[in-house]
Amino acid sequence: MASLLAAGKDNGLDYEMLRGAEARAKYPEHVIRDRDVTIFDPEGGYLNSEKAVTAALVEATRLGAKFLGNRKAHSVETYGDRYVVRTDQEEIIASRVIISQGNGAGAVCKELGVHLSVLPQILTWFPAVNPAAFCRDDMPVFLRRAEEDGRPDKAQLYGFPSADGWTVKVVASIFLDEVESMEKPPTWDPQHLDTIRAWVREFIPELIPDPVRVAMCADGHLPDATALFGTAPGMEGVIVAAGFSGHGFKMASALGAIAADLVLEGTTATDVSFMNPARFLEQDTRLRSLALS
Ligand SMILES: Cc1cc2nc3c(=O)[nH]c(=O)nc-3n(C[C@H](O)[C@H](O)[C@H](O)COP(=O)(O)OP(=O)(O)OC[C@H]3O[C@@H](n4cnc5c(N)ncnc54)[C@H](O)[C@@H]3O)c2cc1C
Structure with missing residues (x-):
């Protein structure tokens, strides 16, 4: 196989596999050579992440959640049969705590015996020669x-x-060197852009290969690319959700529902044992506190 253009995700569905003229007719935005194979997943798609997060916040508020915001959490410590979360502004006593810090979870991962690698990626948006071609209702994620x-x-x-309506987000699946944190985003060599520009020129010539917008963001990756998700050992009311290794967003609703089970019921019917937050620690380790920064 020379080149593969796929839409969607590997979920065991019946994929549509096309080559040559048929593939070129279906995906006119892409350069598809005779030796290429295309695979279409009818259940593939994408989420508009900002809208999804906002919708979740609105719904949680409607259901009674209160958002504090603009503070830094430093630690969670056992406090009798409850926990105290120390922030830069206050101490909060709670019977249950969920820790989900994204790429800021280095300290908690360290306490759980594993290194969180914060790996930045450069995101790029290219203008389209004919924007309507990239606004088709049936144009898939690729x-x-x-x-x-x-x-x-x-x-x-x-x-x-x-x-x-005028730019297309196309990103090279290349990580930059690991950074300690994204609080001070790393500088990057403008030559990193040359690679994605060359690929856009080669594979999507209907885009102008000069990005009009560039952004940097990073997720926290674990060595086995599997998150830490579940109850912290020794802290029965503390749920850790860390190290989603570039795959956390698509699972957020499901993981949130499971975290709610763990908080409200102390157990869940979903088997999440493969993400056991204690798997990098010595057996029988019991923690009393976790650093959060
Ligand atoms: C370029 C890129 C592409 C991606 N593509 C996909 C994809 O296609 N599909 C997918 O499923 N996932 C994808 N991901 C991964 C996904 O975005 C993450 O796994 C997911 O957002 C993690 O969710 P989270 O709630 O754990 O953390 P976040 O969404 O990062 O939220 C954590 C929050 O906690 C805050 N925080 C951290 N530390 C502290 C502290 N000490 N005190 C107070 N607040 C704190 C942060 O500021 C942040 O607001 C991608 C990530 C990147 C970088």
């Missing part, structure tokens, strides 16, 4: 790999239909 023999790079890029 993930493209090209690994031909003799090719010096293994091209892997992903992208989305246009969200704003």
Whole structure:
């Protein structure tokens, strides 16, 4: 296989596999050579993350949640049969605590015996020559790999239909060097952009290969690419959700429901044991506190 253009996710569904003229007719935005294979997942899709988070906040508020915001949590410590969360502004006593710090979870992962690697990626938005082509209702999210023999790079890029009517988000699946934290975002060599520009020129020539917007963001990755999710050992009321290794968003609703089970019922019917937060610690380790920064 020379190159593969796939939409969606690997979920065991019946995929539609196309090549040659048929594939070119279905995906006119992409360069598809005769040796390429395309695979379409009818259940693939994408979430507008800011809208999804806002909707979740609105719904949680409606159901009685109170958002404090703009404070830094430093630690959670056992306090009798409850816990005290120490922030830079107050101490909060709670019977249950959920810790979900994204790429800021380095300290809690360290306490759980594992290193969280914060790996930044450069996100890029390219203007379209003919924007309408990228606004089609049936244009899928795409993930493209090209690994031909003799090719010096293994091209892997992903992208989305246009969200704003004139630019298209296309990102190289390349991580920059690990950073300690994203509180001070790293500087990066502008040459990093050359790779994605070359891939856009090669595979999506209907985009102008000069990004008009560039952003940097990072997720926290664990060595086995599997999150820490569940009750902290020795702290029965503390749920840890950390290290989603680039895959946390799509699972957020399901993980939130499971975390709610763990908080409200102390157990869950979903088997999440493979994400046991104690798996990197010596057996029978019991913690009394966790650093959060
Ligand atoms: C470029 C990129 C592409 C991605 N693509 C996908 C994808 O296609 N599909 C997918 O499923 N996932 C994807 N992810 C991963 C996904 O975004 C994360 O796994 C997910 O957002 C993690 O959710 P979270 O709630 O644990 O953390 P976050 O969403 O990061 O939220 C954590 C919050 O906690 C706050 N915080 C941290 N520390 C403290 C502290 N000490 N005190 C107070 N507040 C604190 C942070 O400021 C932040 O607001 C991607 C990530 C990146 C970087």
